[in-house]
Amino acid sequence: MLFVVVAAVFLYGLYLQFANKNITEQTATGVINFPYPDCRPELAPCSVALGDRQIRFFLPKKAFYLQVFPVEISLAGFVGSQPDAVSVRFEMPGMNMADNQVQLSVNDGRWRGRAMLPVCISGRSDWQAVVDVKVKEKTYRAIFSFVVAEKNG
Numbered sequence: 001m002l003f004v005v006v007a008a009v010f011l012y013g014l015y016l017q018f019a020n021k022n023i024t025e026q027t028a029t030g031v032i033n034f035p036y037p038d039c040r041p042e043l044a045p046c047s048v049a050l051g052d053r054q055i056r057f058f059l060p061k062k063a064f065y066l067q068v069f070p071v072e073i074s075l076a077g078f079v080g081s082q083p084d085a086v087s088v089r090f091e092m093p094g095m096n097m098a099d100n101q102v103q104l105s106v107n108d109g110r111w112r113g114r115a116m117l118p119v120c121i122s123g124r125s126d127w128q129a130v131v132d133v134k135v136k137e138k139t140y141r142a143i144f145s146f147v148v149a150e151k152n153g
């Protein structure tokens with residue numbers, strides 16, 4: 001009987017090791033979050049770094065609702081693992097807004113695209129730009145907060 005208990009505990013330990021290993025591997029092939037940057041991309045270009053890798057986010061000085069505006073990302077430190085795709089998704093923290101994702105295209109090392117923001121029915125103007133840099137099976141993610149100051153251009 002004791003043997004059975006010992007064997008069960010041993011097997012449970014093995015199972016836990018296996019489960020933990022799976023979680024670690026999922027993280028390694030999933031999303032790698034950059035630290036949250038303490039800057040305002042609507043005021044000045046905003047950079048965030050994780051190790052050698054840097055993501056720099058450009059917004060126009062004024063981003064307006066219901067008007068197309070340019071977004072731009074420049075990357076540094078992704079040497080030897082050039083990104084396959086870069087996208088920006090616009091969200092509001094804690095609010096379910098319509099899906100709004102822009103795929104950027106690269107030219108001269110700069111990733112550019114054009115975006116448009118809807119008017120928030122609650123009157124809020126605080127947005128988050130979720131930047132995803134895809135490198136093979138990994139996604140490097142940086143989140144930039146910004147405020148849309150005016151409703152009309």
Ligand SMILES: [Cu+2]
Nearest residue numbers: 092095120124
């Ligand atoms: Cu909203």
